Amino acid sequence: MISDNIIRNFIIPLTQVLVILGVASGAVAYMTLVERKILAFMQLRLSPRRVGPHGLLQPIADGIKLLLKEDITPDKADRILFTLAPIVTVIPAFTALAVIPFSGGGTFQIFGYQVTPWIADVNVGLVFLLAISSLGIYGIMLGGWASNSKYPMLGALRSAAQMVSYEVPFGFSIIGVMMLSGTASMVGIVEAQREAHVWYFLPQIFGLFVFFVSGVAETNRLPFDLPEAEAELVAGFHTEYTGMKFALYMLAEYTSMIVVASIVTTLFFGGWLRPFPNVEALGFLNLGLDRIHPVLPGYFWFLLKTFLVLFVYLWLRGTFPRYRYDQLMRLGWYWMIPLSIMNVIVTGGVVLLLRR
Amino acid sequence: MFRTEMMDINMGPQHPSTHGVLRLKLLLDGETVTDTDVLIGYLHRGVEKLCESKNYHMIEPYTDRLDYVAAMYENLGYVETVEKLMGITVPERAEYIRVITAELQRIASHLVWLGTHALDIGAMTVFFYCFREREILLDLFEAFCGARLTYNAYRIGGLPWDVPPGWTDRVRHFVKIFPGRQQEYDTLLTKNRIWLGRTKGVGILKAGDAIDFGVSGPCLRAAGVSYDVRKAHPYSVYDRFLFDIPTGENCDTYDRYLVRMEEMRQSLRIVQQALDGLPAGEVMGKVPKRIKPPVGEVYHTVEGPRGELGFYIVSQGEDKPYRMRFRSPSFVNLQALPHMVKGSLVADVVAVIGTLDIVLGDVDR
Numbered sequence: 001m002i003s004d005n006i007i008r009n010f011i012i013p014l015t016q017v018l019v020i021l022g023v024a025s026g027a028v029a030y031m032t033l034v035e036r037k038i039l040a041f042m043q044l045r046l047s048p049r050r051v052g053p054h055g056l057l058q059p060i061a062d063g064i065k066l067l068l069k070e071d072i073t074p075d076k077a078d079r080i081l082f083t084l085a086p087i088v089t090v091i092p093a094f095t096a097l098a099v100i101p102f103s104g105g106g107t108f109q110i111f112g113y114q115v116t117p118w119i120a121d122v123n124v125g126l127v128f129l130l131a132i133s134s135l136g137i138y139g140i141m142l143g144g145w146a147s148n149s150k151y152p153m154l155g156a157l158r159s160a161a162q163m164v165s166y167e168v169p170f171g172f173s174i175i176g177v178m179m180l181s182g183t184a185s186m187v188g189i190v191e192a193q194r195e196a197h198v199w200y201f202l203p204q205i206f207g208l209f210v211f212f213v214s215g216v217a218e219t220n221r222l223p224f225d226l227p228e229a230e231a232e233l234v235a236g237f238h239t240e241y242t243g244m245k246f247a248l249y250m251l252a253e254y255t256s257m258i259v260v261a262s263i264v265t266t267l268f269f270g271g272w273l274r275p276f277p278n279v280e281a282l283g284f285l286n287l288g289l290d291r292i293h294p295v296l297p298g299y300f301w302f303l304l305k306t307f308l309v310l311f312v313y314l315w316l317r318g319t320f321p322r323y324r325y326d327q328l329m330r331l332g333w334y335w336m337i338p339l340s341i342m343n344v345i346v347t348g349g350v351v352l353l354l355r356r
Numbered sequence: 357m358f359r360t361e362m363m364d365i366n367m368g369p370q371h372p373s374t375h376g377v378l379r380l381k382l383l384l385d386g387e388t389v390t391d392t393d394v395l396i397g398y399l400h401r402g403v404e405k406l407c408e409s410k411n412y413h414m415i416e417p418y419t420d421r422l423d424y425v426a427a428m429y430e431n432l433g434y435v436e437t438v439e440k441l442m443g444i445t446v447p448e449r450a451e452y453i454r455v456i457t458a459e460l461q462r463i464a465s466h467l468v469w470l471g472t473h474a475l476d477i478g479a480m481t482v483f484f485y486c487f488r489e490r491e492i493l494l495d496l497f498e499a500f501c502g503a504r505l506t507y508n509a510y511r512i513g514g515l516p517w518d519v520p521p522g523w524t525d526r527v528r529h530f531v532k533i534f535p536g537r538q539q540e541y542d543t544l545l546t547k548n549r550i551w552l553g554r555t556k557g558v559g560i561l562k563a564g565d566a567i568d569f570g571v572s573g574p575c576l577r578a579a580g581v582s583y584d585v586r587k588a589h590p591y592s593v594y595d596r597f598l599f600d601i602p603t604g605e606n607c608d609t610y611d612r613y614l615v616r617m618e619e620m621r622q623s624l625r626i627v628q629q630a631l632d633g634l635p636a637g638e639v640m641g642k643v644p645k646r647i648k649p650p651v652g653e654v655y656h657t658v659e660g661p662r663g664e665l666g667f668y669i670v671s672q673g674e675d676k677p678y679r680m681r682f683r684s685p686s687f688v689n690l691q692a693l694p695h696m697v698k699g700s701l702v703a704d705v706v707a708v709i710g711t712l713d714i715v716l717g718d719v720d721r
Contacts, residue, residue, distance in 0.1 A: 039480075042481055043480065043481050043483075043484035043485075044484055044485070044488055045484055150363060150365050150366075151365070154365075154387065154702070157387075158387075222478060222480075223478060223550055225478075226703075233702075234371065234372060317480070318480065318481050319479075319481065319544065320478070320479065320548070320550050321474065321477040321478040321479035321545075321548065321550045321551050321554055322477060322478025322479075322550070322554070322703075323550055323553070323554075324553065324554055324701060324703045324704070325387055325701055325703060326701065327550075327553045327554075
């Protein structure tokens with residue numbers, strides 16, 4: 001007989017992890033399809049539509065294709081690091097999902113056990129996220145270096161410089177939110193937004209701006225996709241990668257996108273809360289899902305908001321050209337960092353005044 | 357203990373943004389380009405030599421394969437050179453239709469340039485917008501001569517066919533809708549801060565240097581030199597149309613962008629005027645069945661989308677040229693590349709290749 005303790009501390013978290021990993025992997029796979037669909041819509045062309053109805057099975061076909069591709073390691077590459085690098089990138093990307101509150105306002109009752117809709121509510125969740133998200137860059141640097149090839153090395157150097165530069169405003173921009181909510185717990189921040197009767201994107205509009213821009217830069221997406229700028233560096237750090245290793249890099253990139261979008265949702269757009277969560281009259285916004293279970297509307301709103309943030313990601317990709325290396329650095333150091341520091345100072349001052 | 361090393365990096369011949377089989381050997385100091393070696397010849401087919409064994413009619417399809425993005429101009433330049441050598445007069449209607457198709461070709465060629473140039477710099481959507489409009493033009497060309505890329509559209513002495521019924525209306529429709537479409541590219545790029553940052557002050561080619569290198573076309577005009585063969589040495593019926601020659605001031609990639617954008621508008625103006633003045637009549641002049649130009653030599657240039665496109669023929673009175681030589685603007689303009697990218701970043705090299713608007717078929721011949 002398995003003891004109550006083992007179930008509570010081991011089996012339930014493990015199940016949560018597996019469920020969220022599964023859902024996230026599926027979401028990542030379908031994110032690629034969504035991206036292609038939305039870009040195609042913006043660019044007046046057809047998206048994949050041959051595999052399954054409206055191309056809905058395309059991600060699966062892509063996955064099978066990548067699995068079956070020959071796994072090439074270049075002769076001159078450092079075999080161990082070359083294999084390790086994609087893994088080092090993908091692990092932090094998924095780990096970050098651990099502290100994201102996908103829904104809230106209640107718990108599931110499964111076989112008499114309380115199951116939260118998030119994996120963990122760490123009291124330093126935000127700091128944890130920051131730490132984890134910085135780790136992904138090691139994989140990129142390692143991969144570029146271990147390939148022992150020129151274009152990947154240039155890509156790795158670029159990404160090292162870029163991610164280090166944007167790590168700073170990325171960190172500064174969330175301090176404002178922490179000061180307003182008085183907590184670094186992701187769940188706590190959402191609850192604070194409910195109590196404040198306002199989502200933090202209004203008081204923290206600069207914080208949101210800096211955070212989102214740095215987030216795009218952190219995840220190497222256009223207009224900041226310098227490490228893999230295909231027009232210049234062929235494919236940047238993953239030029240030499242094929243098959244599943246390449247897929248791991250892509251997986252990490254899309255997971256990071258989803259993570260950043262989730263953080264934006266949580267910090268600035270009230271996480272799982274519906275619009276005006278304290279106004280009873282707007283209860284219809286829960287779409288009746290709360291009658292089935294109080295946690296369900298949270299999922300709906302969280303997914304909707306995250307998707308909208310991801311849409312902005314794709315929108316950027318469809319609109320902007322790519323920054324140049326030096327311009328990117330200038331934007332980071334001259335604009336993003338001062339702006340985020342200003343934001344911290346002003347927010348701190350206002351919070352201090354209001355408390356008095 | 358620590359030392360820095362220059363890095364030799366090979367860009368091309370297989371590279372996403374060298375626009376074909378161009379190979380550059382870059383010597384990099386970090387990401388700064390200190391030296392560039394342009395290696396060409398991967399697409400060399402010996403067209404000039406081939407022409408010596410073909411009769412004059414058979415050469416025209418070969419000219420299609422030189423600058424395959426603007427094949428109408430290769431055709432136009434070639435047939436006009438032979439006509440000049442033989443003193444053939446071309447019926448007016450044929451001249452007008454040549455001007456219309458050639459100017460539409462200029463727009464189509466500039467659309468390819470804009471799309472690929474923007475794609476190199478990372479703006480993906482512009483590419484698809486440009487190709488949407490190019491599609492309309494290619495359909496027009498297909499209706500006119502049956503081909504979409506290598507047209508072989510003209511004949512020595514005129515045109516093989518008149519335009520099909522309703523064709524001019526379709527061109528008029530294009531002339532009507534195109535300014536609106538061009539507005540869309542404008543919205544995406546012209547005032548875009550990232551685009552400005554990537555193109556302003558990049559790949560500067562001053563007027564003096566441009567002339568020394570023999571650079572022609574939009575690259576020369578962006579340096580402020582108002583030289584256009586259509587105005588300087590009018591050929592065909594270009595002297596009858598009103599159009600401006602856009603010039604730039606800052607000699608950089610952004611000015612070359614603006615010049616080409618304006619050239620598209622001016623081409624549209626020419627097409628409009630040519631459509632309005634299109635005379636009726638024959639499209640084929642009086643030409644002997646066997647083309648046998650008199651002994652002599654001739655050089656003739658036309659203003660292609662990439663610059664001055666020259667044809668030099670030495671005839672010994674036979675039905676084949678004794679010597680054939682093309683002055684291809686891509687080849688000449690490409691010479692300026694090492695000068696333009698010296699001291700800039702790798703990302704700028706891509707922008708400069710794009711702004712030179714080379715076609716490797718034209719470079720290597």
